[in-house]
Every structure is written in C-alpha cells, then in structure tokens.
Amino acid sequence: RLDPPDGELFQLLACGTFSVESRQGRIQPGKKQIVTLRYQHHIVGFKSIPVLLKITDGREILLRLRASTVPSGVPHILWKTYEHRFFPVAVDCDHPPRQEFLIRNEGDTSVTFAIDTSPLEKLKKENFGFVVFSCEDPVGVVQPR
Numbered sequence: 001r002l003d004p005p006d007g008e009l010f011q012l013l014a015c016g017t018f019s020v021e022s023r024q025g026r027i028q029p030g031k032k033q034i035v036t037l038r039y040q041h042h043i044v045g046f047k048s049i050p051v052l053l054k055i056t057d058g059r060e061i062l063l064r065l066r067a068s069t070v071p072s073g074v075p076h077i078l079w080k081t082y083e084h085r086f087f088p089v090a091v092d093c094d095h096p097p098r099q100e101f102l103i104r105n106e107g108d109t110s111v112t113f114a115i116d117t118s119p120l121e122k123l124k125k126e127n128f129g130f131v132v133f134s135c136e137d138p139v140g141v142v143q144p145r
Contacts, residue, residue: 016040018049018065041069068106075111077142078104098136105142114139 012018021036037051046068053061070076079101089096105111115138123132 012043012047012049017043017047018067020051037065039065039067041067044069044071070107073109074107075105075109075142075144076107077111077113078106103142105144108144110141110143112139112141 017040019038019040021038022033025033027033039047046066048064048066051063051065053063055061068076084101086099087097103113115135117135117138120133120135124130
C-alpha cells in the first residue's frame, strides 16, 4: 500500500514526469558514467522526489530531485534565501565594495519590483545622517529567464 506522498511519487514516475536513463551499470576504476535525469514540465507546481543511488558493497547515496513549474503568463520571482549576509568590511574602509544579491524571474513574463527603503532611512537617521546601507536600485523590472 502506498501512502499519499508515495502515491504521488508513483504517479510522477508512471506518467514519465521524472525519468532516469542509465538506471544501472558497471563503472570500471577511473572511468565515468553519465546518468541523465529528466523532468517534463507539464504539471504546474513544485515536485520533490527521492532517488536512491546504490553502489557496490551496500553504499547508498540519497539524491533529492526538485522541480518547479509555473503557469504561463505568471511572473515567478525566485531567490535562495530570505536572509542576506553581507561580506565583512573594515571599519575605516573609505570605499566599501558593492555587494548585491540576485533576483531571478523563472516565469515567462517580466515582473516589476519595489524595495521598501524606509528601514534604511530610519537606520541613517539613528546614525546621525550616516549612510549605513544604501540600495542602488530600489525599483526595477526583472525580465523572464
């Protein structure tokens, strides 16, 4: 009996959403083997399935395959984390380096963004007018892929 998550996994594999080529084989010492993993983007949503790579002598490596499909015409902003850690900079640095983070649009249409800079202004005010952080591009457009 398959419980719901495993039932969904079975359905994804049965309909070919995920596929694996070179499911088994023998790799000679010093040689390589290409294993091709494919995902068909025909189901909207986020999918995650475990793949167990078994190696001789009982060793196993668990891979987690993740894929996301967004509906057509809908912007989809993606970034890795909600927290950004700046690189350390010396206190007496006259020209600190520009530091940035990437915003990706995985959809097929452009998306406009706006960053609320009021916390930066508050921090500046609390530091007697000294600019602690600045944002060069508080508004903009992220083009699709």
